[in-house]
Amino acid sequence: MQKLSDRGINLLFQSGAILLALLFTTIVLVLSDAPPIEAYRNILIGSFSSWKQFSDVLVAWVPLLLATAGLLVTFTAGLWNIGIEGQITLGAIFCTGLLRLTLGGDVPPWMAISLSILAGMIGGALWAALAGVLKTFGGVNEIFGGLGLNFVATALTLWLIFGPWKRPGIGSMSGTEPFPMELWLPQIPGLRLSVWSILIAVIGIAIIYLLLQGTYFGLKLKAVGKNMRSAYILGIPTTRYMMSSFLICGLFAGLAGSIQVVAVYHRLIPSISSGYGYLGLLVAMLVNYQALWSIPVSLFFAALNIGSIQLPIVLKLDSALAGVLQGSLVLFVLIMQGARSRFTKRLLR
Amino acid sequence: MEVSLIGIHKYFGAVHANEDITLKIPSGSIQGILGENGAGKSTLMKVLSGFIQADKGEILLNGKQVVIESPSDAIQHGIGMLHQDPLDFPPMKVIDNFIIGSRLPLFPKKSVVYREITQLQKQFDFDLDLEAYVESLTVGERQQLEILRLLWLGASVLILDEPTTGISAPQKNKLFETLRLLAGQGKTIIFVSHKLEDVEQLCDRVAVLRQGKLVGVEVPPYNIESLVTLMFGKLVNLADRQDTCTETPILRVEDLALESPRLRIDHVNLEVREGEVIGLAGMEGSGQLLFLQACAGLVRPIHGRILINNKDLTGKRYHVLMKEGVTYLPASRMEEGLVMGLTLNEHFALAGENQGVFIDRQAIQEVTSTRIKEFNIKGTPRSTVESLSGGNQQRALLALMKNQHSLILMEHPTRGLDIESSIWIWSKLKNRCSSGSAIIFISSDLEEILHYSDRILVFFAGKVSPPIPAEATHVDQLGQLIGGKGWDKLGLPDLQL
Numbered sequence: 001m002q003k004l005s006d007r008g009i010n011l012l013f014q015s016g017a018i019l020l021a022l023l024f025t026t027i028v029l030v031l032s033d034a035p036p037i038e039a040y041r042n043i044l045i046g047s048f049s050s051w052k053q054f055s056d057v058l059v060a061w062v063p064l065l066l067a068t069a070g071l072l073v074t075f076t077a078g079l080w081n082i083g084i085e086g087q088i089t090l091g092a093i094f095c096t097g098l099l100r101l102t103l104g105g106d107v108p109p110w111m112a113i114s115l116s117i118l119a120g121m122i123g124g125a126l127w128a129a130l131a132g133v134l135k136t137f138g139g140v141n142e143i144f145g146g147l148g149l150n151f152v153a154t155a156l157t158l159w160l161i162f163g164p165w166k167r168p169g170i171g172s173m174s175g176t177e178p179f180p181m182e183l184w185l186p187q188i189p190g191l192r193l194s195v196w197s198i199l200i201a202v203i204g205i206a207i208i209y210l211l212l213q214g215t216y217f218g219l220k221l222k223a224v225g226k227n228m229r230s231a232y233i234l235g236i237p238t239t240r241y242m243m244s245s246f247l248i249c250g251l252f253a254g255l256a257g258s259i260q261v262v263a264v265y266h267r268l269i270p271s272i273s274s275g276y277g278y279l280g281l282l283v284a285m286l287v288n289y290q291a292l293w294s295i296p297v298s299l300f301f302a303a304l305n306i307g308s309i310q311l312p313i314v315l316k317l318d319s320a321l322a323g324v325l326q327g328s329l330v331l332f333v334l335i336m337q338g339a340r341s342r343f344t345k346r347l348l349r
Numbered sequence: 350m351e352v353s354l355i356g357i358h359k360y361f362g363a364v365h366a367n368e369d370i371t372l373k374i375p376s377g378s379i380q381g382i383l384g385e386n387g388a389g390k391s392t393l394m395k396v397l398s399g400f401i402q403a404d405k406g407e408i409l410l411n412g413k414q415v416v417i418e419s420p421s422d423a424i425q426h427g428i429g430m431l432h433q434d435p436l437d438f439p440p441m442k443v444i445d446n447f448i449i450g451s452r453l454p455l456f457p458k459k460s461v462v463y464r465e466i467t468q469l470q471k472q473f474d475f476d477l478d479l480e481a482y483v484e485s486l487t488v489g490e491r492q493q494l495e496i497l498r499l500l501w502l503g504a505s506v507l508i509l510d511e512p513t514t515g516i517s518a519p520q521k522n523k524l525f526e527t528l529r530l531l532a533g534q535g536k537t538i539i540f541v542s543h544k545l546e547d548v549e550q551l552c553d554r555v556a557v558l559r560q561g562k563l564v565g566v567e568v569p570p571y572n573i574e575s576l577v578t579l580m581f582g583k584l585v586n587l588a589d590r591q592d593t594c595t596e597t598p599i600l601r602v603e604d605l606a607l608e609s610p611r612l613r614i615d616h617v618n619l620e621v622r623e624g625e626v627i628g629l630a631g632m633e634g635s636g637q638l639l640f641l642q643a644c645a646g647l648v649r650p651i652h653g654r655i656l657i658n659n660k661d662l663t664g665k666r667y668h669v670l671m672k673e674g675v676t677y678l679p680a681s682r683m684e685e686g687l688v689m690g691l692t693l694n695e696h697f698a699l700a701g702e703n704q705g706v707f708i709d710r711q712a713i714q715e716v717t718s719t720r721i722k723e724f725n726i727k728g729t730p731r732s733t734v735e736s737l738s739g740g741n742q743q744r745a746l747l748a749l750m751k752n753q754h755s756l757i758l759m760e761h762p763t764r765g766l767d768i769e770s771s772i773w774i775w776s777k778l779k780n781r782c783s784s785g786s787a788i789i790f791i792s793s794d795l796e797e798i799l800h801y802s803d804r805i806l807v808f809f810a811g812k813v814s815p816p817i818p819a820e821a822t823h824v825d826q827l828g829q830l831i832g833g834k835g836w837d838k839l840g841l842p843d844l845q846l
Contacts, residue, residue: 214707214708215707215708216698216705216706216708217706219698219699222691222695223688223691226688226689227684227688227689229685230684231688233667233679233685234688234696234749235671237668
């Protein structure tokens with residue numbers, strides 16, 4: 001048999017998947033009587049035509065990358081942490097809660113912000129620990145446990161917004177009372193973007209990259225994810241490693257939630273996680289454990305999200321188009337992975 | 350049916366697994382295929398049974414050329430393969446196992462199937478209860494079920510891949526009787542094995558494969574030495590017994606009682622000394638695995654004590670016992686021993702001592718390379734474990750053991766390995782014994798138990814014999830004991846069921 005290089009085959013199938021996803025989305029567009037080229041052009045314009053647009057993409061990129069970074073850890077341990085949405089939400093709740101405590105006191109703003117981010121991380125980790133305990137000690141599959149906890153987190157947010165933390169007068173869906181400017185993460189003048197949050201995201205993914213690539217912790221986690229029984233016999237405390245992966249993912253999710261509060265919305269709103277947890281699951285699946293790849297891929301996904309915002313205005317299309325493209329991309333990449341392994345098996349046998 | 354393989358070639362990447370194999374198997378004969386692990390036996394049989402396709406060569410059935418692209422093609426042509434592990438559905442009834450694999454319509458008439466199978470049973474002297482659940486059958490009965498199923502599907506050529514692995518001596522005799530009967534009625538039997546004695550006992554002719562090539566065809570009376578020379582290219586002898594046993598105890602088991610959903614073991618007493626090898630004999634599922642896992646801390650005893658190095662470690666977890674130098678090597682290498690998808694490098698990193706935070710890839714690479722050389726593993730540091738052959742996986746598992754051990758607990762240390770690899774693995778294990786480790790191992794190969802153990806525990810349906818010195822017993826006695834007979838001579842009541 002002729003030798004095709006592994007990388008070559010990989011590239012072939014990956015680009016095939018992207019083409020198929022585009023083709024599929026185009027068919028959806030044509031079927032709904034929309035001009036496909038025009039739609040794609042508008043997405044590009046919406047995300048890259050100006051600094052302002054691109055900075056919005058970056059604003060979406062930060063929480064998405066942080067969520068993905070956390071999920072890479074749970075994925076490596078072989079866990080489907082669907083509960084990440086709830087963990088982001090709890091991060092936002094804890095962050096908001098701490099900021100509210102500092103209101104009216106004389107805590108310096110930088111300290112209030114730092115503490116609130118820390119509180120958010122702890123909140124996310126606690127929520128993740130719940131899913132982890134359910135999984136490792138209660139025998140509840142982390143997908144079901146996580147999903148359940150997501151609903152609880154949403155309910156908790158709504159209760160806080162309409163109950164204890166409601167705006168003076170009457171509570172509304174627009175969220176809690178916005179925090180004063182000094183409790184915002186410093187932003188670039190004229191833009192919604194904060195350099196600090198970019199820095200946090202980049203450091204975050206770097207930590208995860210190092211953790212998974214270069215440490216015994218990462219290697220052991222990988223062994224647990226691939227074969228728990230063998231890992232145990234090799235001497236790895238599997239339960240402790242699974243719990244740690246939940247906690248780390250929760251820390252990152254909570255960080256993402258905190259950023260949504262201190263750098264983006266400056267208050268608690270009902271859907272503060274903005275679906276970045278679920279989107280992060282897609283990104284993590286797409287990059288297949290490779291932390292560095294999650295940087296461009298999550299940027300691309302963020303661009304699709306931001307770029308499609310103006311579709312309803314310009315083309316009278318729903319902005320869900322981005323979701324169609326993202327979802328079909330993941331599906332086709334997964335299909336292509338299956339096709340590739342069948343193809344290489346055929347070559348081998 | 351006469352089977353002819355002509356000029357079969359098969360490559361796996363750079364490996365030439367079958368090289369120009371031409372073999373004619375006459376109708377109604379029992380053809381042995383002999384060879385060590387990796388000689389190409391299984392590859393050749395997979396080509397014939399449609400699991401893989403030859404890169405070159407022809408298959409002729411009764412002189413007519415056929416193309417076999419899948420196992421269902423093969424059965425259409427009358428070729429059925431009996432796999433090493435039974436391919437049945439344990440929670441279902443025997444009769445339903447027949448119906449599942451057939452091409453009957455959506456609503457099959459059970460009564461017709463019933464009649465056909467009962468008739469086949471009579472013809473070939475089988476005695477299976479069609480209403481029984483498969484999980485209640487013995488391994489031997491499950492083989493019968495599979496043979497019967499293939500016959501019912503119209504097989505006139507039966508390929509058996511290492512069928513005597515994991516079955517008892519009486520079950521083996523029954524199997525051989527059946528195969529002779531089948532051959533007598535015109536079926537062609539192809540019997541793949543690496544066990545000389547089986548081939549000698551059963552086969553009308555033997556083809557020997559070595560390194561992908563057919564190196565000889567022999568007919569009875571067989572000259573064992575010449576068969577061994579054909580298999581390995583040289584003569585191989587078992588190493589002499591060496592006594593490494595000392596007086597220092599490592600493990601003490603006191604009045605141990607264990608329980609699993611299926612059986613209960615009571616009153617086990619055993620003291621194992623440094624350098625000693627203890628063999629656990631018994632039919633699969635007689636309690637020996639339960640006992641071994643209890644010694645490893647993987648099963649919690651319900652009564653009694655386990656002391657290692659004079660420390661009471663009863664009820665402690667495996668990881669605690671590991672710190673005391675206990676190692677457990679499971680039989681299912683890929684499920685419980687190695688991690689699929691990880692490389693040898695990664696395995697040695699995981700198993701290594703003095704781990705810091707960061708992995709020193711350079712150092713690990715060196716360790717791996719040394720171990721690969723030392724344990725003669727055919728692979729590179731970057732090979733994933735699933736890319737290794739079974740024998741090399743077993744070597745890797747052994748190579749992963751830490752250097753200081755006091756107690757090594759093993760299931761089937763040489764199952765599926767050829768004689769040469771087995772001898773090699775035992776020489777490594779004996780080395781460990783001379784440096785003070787003790788070994789407790791399970792094996793279904795009585796010869797192996799007799800040859801390598803100092804003392805033997807026999808298990809039968811949860812009953813445990815007192816330790817029997819290996820010199821004081823022989824294969825026949827052990828064979829009877831694992832079948833539940835002759836226990837009175839040990840001072841215990843006979844345990845006939």
